[in-house]
Amino acid sequence: MIAGLIAQPSVSCADPALDMSNRPVAELLSGWLDDFGFTCELMALPENSDKVNLIARLGASIDEDSHNGLVLAGHLDTVPYDDKGWHSDPFELSERDGRYYGLGTTDMKGFLAIAADVAREYSTAQFKAPLTILASADEECGMDGARVLANSGRKLGRHALIGEPTNLVPIHRHKGIFMEAIRVQGKAGHSSNPAHGVNAIDGMRQVMNTLASYREELSQQLCEDDFPVRHASLNLGVLRGGDSPNRIPATCELHVDLRFLPGMDIDDLRSELRARASQSLAGSDWQIEYDELFVGTPAMDTRPDAEIVRMAEKLSEYSATSVDFGTEGAFYNRMGMETVILGPGDIALAHQPNEYLAIERIEPMRVILRGLIEHFCIA
Numbered sequence: 450m451i452a453g454l455i456a457q458p459s460v461s462c463a464d465p466a467l468d469m470s471n472r473p474v475a476e477l478l479s480g481w482l483d484d485f486g487f488t489c490e491l492m493a494l495p496e497n498s499d500k501v502n503l504i505a506r507l508g509a510s511i512d513e514d515s516h517n518g519l520v521l522a523g524h525l526d527t528v529p530y531d532d533k534g535w536h537s538d539p540f541e542l543s544e545r546d547g548r549y550y551g552l553g554t555t556d557m558k559g560f561l562a563i564a565a566d567v568a569r570e571y572s573t574a575q576f577k578a579p580l581t582i583l584a585s586a587d588e589e590c591g592m593d594g595a596r597v598l599a600n601s602g603r604k605l606g607r608h609a610l611i612g613e614p615t616n617l618v619p620i621h622r623h624k625g626i627f628m629e630a631i632r633v634q635g636k637a638g639h640s641s642n643p644a645h646g647v648n649a650i651d652g653m654r655q656v657m658n659t660l661a662s663y664r665e666e667l668s669q670q671l672c673e674d675d676f677p678v679r680h681a682s683l684n685l686g687v688l689r690g691g692d693s694p695n696r697i698p699a700t701c702e703l704h705v706d707l708r709f710l711p712g713m714d715i716d717d718l719r720s721e722l723r724a725r726a727s728q729s730l731a732g733s734d735w736q737i738e739y740d741e742l743f744v745g746t747p748a749m750d751t752r753p754d755a756e757i758v759r760m761a762e763k764l765s766e767y768s769a770t771s772v773d774f775g776t777e778g779a780f781y782n783r784m785g786m787e788t789v790i791l792g793p794g795d796i797a798l799a800h801q802p803n804e805y806l807a808i809e810r811i812e813p814m815r816v817i818l819r820g821l822i823e824h825f826c827i828a
């Protein structure tokens with residue numbers, strides 16, 4: 450099953466030239482789950498029928514006891530790939546040195562295959578609450594599948610595990626994120642006389658100085674010791690401006706990424722960022738405007754004594770902790786689930802060539818999933 454999922458390309462990307470449908474891989478997984486006794490539904494995203502969420506349920510009808518059920522969740526898409534960096538075909542599962550190589554093995558088609566295979570073991574069991582396998586669309590490019598689910602009003606279960614790569618360590622909290630484009634507009638002119646123009650790069654320098662000060666303030670405002678980076682972080686990630694050394698540049702663009710702690714609000718942070726950037730150019734000849742590169746993902750904060758967290762700790766033999774990267778967890782919590790993040794992969798291997806899943810992680814993941822299914826679902 451891992452090989453089959455890897456062999457179906459399902460890249461999601463903001464660049465239309467690289468973006469792909471995830472319907473073929475969803476239909477492949479749906480076919481297997483249907484054979485295992487699941488009732489399967491493909492939910493097309495409203496603005497793109499080539500993108501689907503797969504909702505597969507075993508052990509109860511769609512309405513029966515759904516508030517008590519267990520959801521095993523993952524995403525079917527991958528990031529784009531650089532084929533020059535791979536030592537093997539990224540769409541063909543390759544086994545070397547105790548590892549399965551392929552695009553999505555660790556992030557996170559490998560988990561979905563493991564979850565499906567474990568679920569097959571319970572196809573004839575007596576269920577007290579339903580088991581759902583949820584495979585979402587476009588997690589890597591806006592989390593659109595999870596947003597659609599969260600806005601749908603659907604009730605899928607009470608307890609959820611997302612199999613993102615965590616080295617089998619349960620995660621109950623993670624940061625939120627948003628990305629913003631800032632554009633400064635000046636006036637072009639001949640470089641021989643600065644008075645002939647308004648240098649947009651000089652204007653952006655003032656904006657960047659202001660944002661650097663804001664970044665320092667964020668590092669002092671709210672700190673949580675259980676996060677690897679214990680405060681909110683602001684990254685100035687992309688800078689573009691000008692076209693020739695002998696021309697005063699008329700435009701300059703900056704892309705930023707802000708990751709924030711639970712308890713901090715996306716809208717408030719975005720408004721503060723914009724207000725400070727605008728104030729840095731107030732009364733000047735520069736104009737400033739903004740675009741949402743990524744509307745954002747809220748921080749996830751599942752209470753540490755939630756039953757799914759306690760069971761994940763017991764079965765993994767690791768204490769739950771916090772991470773700086775984001776997942777779909779906040780959206781699933783919004784749907785009434787209590788969510789923990791736990792998967793067999795390693796986040797350090799994601800989004801790069803020669804991604805792999807260590808084979809030795811598969812059986813421990815199976816043991817954890819069996820324990821969760823038997824605790825939450827089996828009579």
